[in-house]
Amino acid sequence: MAAPFYVSPEQWYTEKAEYARKGIARGKPIVALDYAQGIVMMAENRSAGLKKIAEIYDRIGFAAVGKFDEYENLRKSGVRYADLRGFSFSREDVAAANLANEYSTVLGGIFTREMKPFEVEILVCEVNNASENTYFRILFDGFISDQRNFASIGGDSDQLSEALGKGWRAGLSLGEAIQVGRDALGQANGGSTTLDRDSLEIAVLDSGRTGRKFVRLSKDEVGELLGG
Amino acid sequence: MFLDEKYRGSSFAEYLRVDHPDLLPDFRHVDFTKAVLMHGTTVLSLVYRDGALMAGDRLATMGHQVGTRDVEKVFKIDETGCMAIAGVAGPAVEMARMFQLELEHFQKLEGHDLTFEGKANRLSFLVRQNLPAAMQGLAVMPIYAGFDAEKGRGRIYKFDITGGRFGEADYHATGSGGNEANSSLKKSFRQNDFSREDAIAAAIEALIDAADEDRATGGFDMKRKIYPTCKLMTKDGVEDVSDDDILAARERVLAKHEEA
Numbered sequence: 001m002a003a004p005f006y007v008s009p010e011q012w013y014t015e016k017a018e019y020a021r022k023g024i025a026r027g028k029p030i031v032a033l034d035y036a037q038g039i040v041m042m043a044e045n046r047s048a049g050l051k052k053i054a055e056i057y058d059r060i061g062f063a064a065v066g067k068f069d070e071y072e073n074l075r076k077s078g079v080r081y082a083d084l085r086g087f088s089f090s091r092e093d094v095a096a097a098n099l100a101n102e103y104s105t106v107l108g109g110i111f112t113r114e115m116k117p118f119e120v121e122i123l124v125c126e127v128n129n130a131s132e133n134t135y136f137r138i139l140f141d142g143f144i145s146d147q148r149n150f151a152s153i154g155g156d157s158d159q160l161s162e163a164l165g166k167g168w169r170a171g172l173s174l175g176e177a178i179q180v181g182r183d184a185l186g187q188a189n190g191g192s193t194t195l196d197r198d199s200l201e202i203a204v205l206d207s208g209r210t211g212r213k214f215v216r217l218s219k220d221e222v223g224e225l226l227g228g
Numbered sequence: 229m230f231l232d233e234k235y236r237g238s239s240f241a242e243y244l245r246v247d248h249p250d251l252l253p254d255f256r257h258v259d260f261t262k263a264v265l266m267h268g269t270t271v272l273s274l275v276y277r278d279g280a281l282m283a284g285d286r287l288a289t290m291g292h293q294v295g296t297r298d299v300e301k302v303f304k305i306d307e308t309g310c311m312a313i314a315g316v317a318g319p320a321v322e323m324a325r326m327f328q329l330e331l332e333h334f335q336k337l338e339g340h341d342l343t344f345e346g347k348a349n350r351l352s353f354l355v356r357q358n359l360p361a362a363m364q365g366l367a368v369m370p371i372y373a374g375f376d377a378e379k380g381r382g383r384i385y386k387f388d389i390t391g392g393r394f395g396e397a398d399y400h401a402t403g404s405g406g407n408e409a410n411s412s413l414k415k416s417f418r419q420n421d422f423s424r425e426d427a428i429a430a431a432i433e434a435l436i437d438a439a440d441e442d443r444a445t446g447g448f449d450m451k452r453k454i455y456p457t458c459k460l461m462t463k464d465g466v467e468d469v470s471d472d473d474i475l476a477a478r479e480r481v482l483a484k485h486e487e488a
Contacts, residue, residue, distance in 0.1 A: 055336050077230050079336045083240055087329060088251055106230050212332075 016117045020140040023119030027065040029155030029188050030123060032135060033168055035177035038127045038207040042181040044189070045201035053203045055214035057082040057094045059127050061205050065154030066120035066140075074103060074122060096126030100136035100144060108142020117141065121153040127205035127213055155188040163187050175225045178202065182226070197223035240333035241326060241354060253319075253361070260316075260365030266295040268320055270405035270438045270445040271302065271312035272431060273373040273384045274413060275398050276422035279462035280373040280382030282310045283431040285405070285439060286454050287446025288317050297446065298454045304466045306331050309347065309374025310459050314403030315389075319358060320368045327351055344376040348385040348393060356391030369402045375461040382461060405438030405445035412437040424460065425477070428469060431458060432477040433484075448478060 030052060032041040041063050043052040053063045056078050064071035078099055086094045103122050111117045122138040135151035138144050150168050152160035167180035182195050189195075202217045209215070217225070235246040244251055271284035284301035287294065295317070302312045303324040311327055313320035330350050335341050342350065351372050358368055373384040385393055386400045399417050401409035412434035422430065435456050439447030448455055455478075458469040 051339060054339075073231065076236075076337055077233070079333065080233065080243060081230065083329060083333050083336075084243075084248065084251075087240075087244075087325075102230055 016111065017141060020111075020117045020119050024066045024121055024140065024154060027154050029152055029160055029185065030063045030065055031150065031152045031160060031164060031181045031184050032061075032063065032123060032125050033150035033164060033172075033177055033181060034133050034170070035172045035174050035204075037174065037204075038213065039125050039133050039205040040174060040177045040181065041123075041125060041203050041205075042178065042185060043201045044185055044195060044199055046199050051201065053201055053216075055203075055212070056099065056124070057086065058091055058212050059205065060094070060096045060099065061125045061127075061203065061214055063123040063125075063153065064120055067118070070118045071120045071122065074106070074118075074120065077106075078103070078124075096124050096134060096136060097146075100124045100138060100146075103136075103138045104142045104144040106142075107138060107140060111141040123151060123153045125151070125205060127207050129207050133205075152184070160184055160188055174204065175227075178222075178225050197226060200226075238334045238337040239350070240330050241350075241357065243333075253322075255361045255364055255366065258364060260361075263365065264291040265365070266290050266317040267444070268299060268301045268314050268317045268403065270401065270403040270409055270435060270442065271314050271371060272401035272406075272409045272413065272434055273312060273371045273397075273399065274417065274422075274427060274431060275373075275382035275384060275419055276424070276427035277420055278382075278424060279375040279460060280384060281427045281431055281458065281460050282312050282371070282373050283428075283435060283456055283458040284312055285435050285446040285456050286449075287444065289444045297449060297452065300457060302457050302459050303328070304459065305347075305372075305374075306335075306341075307465050308377065308461060309344075309372065310461060310466060311351065312371045312373075312402075313368060314370075314406065315368040316366045319361060319366045320370070323354055323358065323368055323370065327354055330354070343378065344374065344383055347374075348372055351385070352387060352391045352393045354391075355387050355389065359390055362389040371400055371402060373461060375463060377463065380463075401434060401438070403445070405435075405442035408441045408445075409434040409438040425473075425480075427460075428458060428473060429477045429480050432456065432474065433481040436478070436481055 028044045030043040041053045041061055045052050054075055056062045062075055082094045117140050124136040126134045135147040150164040163184035197219045202222050204215050205213045233247045235243045266288045268288050273282045282302045286298050288296040288299040305311050305328045311324050367389045370387055376383045384397045386397050398419055399413040416430040439445040455474045460467045
């Protein structure tokens with residue numbers, strides 16, 4: 001019998017992480033930030049059919065970068081998880097923190113046990129009337145962090161949070177917040193492309209609405225907010 | 229857990245059945261036919277110029293007694309449609325909740341809305357799923373109505389306890405006072421001439437007629453200020469008709485009856 005081929009855990013994990021990072025780096029980053037009435041989520045996306053930003057539940061939005069089939073699977077499971085929780089308890093009992101924990105557990109498990117890690121980064125946002133909005137960022141290995149005011153996934157996260165931090169202040173109007181987000185996404189792109197109504201996918205979690213707060217902005221609305 | 233679940237489709241009811249059957253009621257070997265259960269009585273729907281209307285009285289009975297005086301039998305299901313229920317109140321309310329979730333779940337997973345027929349079919353499926361319970365005494369008789377944006381008009385679907393979807397109707401009433409309400413609507417109904425006020429008046433008249441003949445249908449409880457509820461579904465969405473408008477319609481109906 002041949003001796004089993006030995007790879008040290010350290011080397012194995014390092015190589016898996018490198019593999020995942022490479023996959024994620026192929027995608028464009030996504031940003032989300034507070035505005036006066038809630039949260040705005042923005043992605044560069046020219047596809048009309050395939051979405052990167054989606055609704056999970058009343059107050060919870062989802063965004064992902066990386067491999068489409070993998071994050072689409074995670075998104076659908078998230079919707080099932082949230083709807084099941086809301087069905088068996090109450091709508092108010094569905095919270096982003098539980099969902100983000102679940103994503104972290106699943107991604108961490110896959111990273112540890114499977115040959116191939118998921119090549120995704122996930123952002124779970126929750127809009128709140130009473131307290132501050134929360135942003136959970138979950139990485140391919142299950143690493144989870146929560147942030148306030150703004151967050152990003154994909155791309156160079158230091159550069160993105162610097163750009164967002166520079167432009168963001170409390171009480172931005174929706175139009176202003178979208179400008180800040182567009183500048184951050186543009187810088188991440190090396191400033192080479194101009195992002196316009198046809199290349200931006202934007203959705204908001206509008207705390208002024210009753211019930212489901214997630215609304216997708218149409219191309220016309222995006223165009224108008226960007227100033228024509 | 230999470231990614232390991234078996235069901236991969238877009239129906240919430242199917243998902244529960246496959247992966248979480250413990251959350252669904254199991255009524256096997258239980259006979260409810262002799263139990264005194266809370267019953268919702270008369271509900272109705274009609275189409276008019278701007279869309280569809282749905283109304284119901286507020287009484288729920290338990291045998292010969294009042295169960296609840298101010299129960300809500302007309303439920304907003306999504307931005308375009310409502311469901312009204314008559315029959316045993318417990319499973320009926322549960323069915324409305326499940327239907328609402330079924331449509332929301334589909335919309336979130338697929339990224340777009342079901343068609344009007346698609347929604348009616350899902351309700352038909354839920355009613356059919358309830359059939360064994362119905363045979364044991366837990367019958368639920370829903371009406372589904374809404375504004376079909378594609379066709380640009382209000383539409384109504386009626387169902388029996390087997391989930392049979394008996395096509396579309398211009399008006400329909402069900403529940404213990406359903407027969408009376410139906411004959412009242414039959415006389416007053418003029419679809420395309422019906423304005424918002426006419427439609428509300430016709431619905432209120434039908435409920436007053438039903439309450440007059442059927443002891444289980446609650447009319448206007450002026451002392452407690454409990455009035456029938458009424459919802460309108462138009463291109464602008466679902467609107468709750470205010471108590472003032474309901475009372476105005478009642479005045480109009482009473483004046484008409486005075487003349488006759």
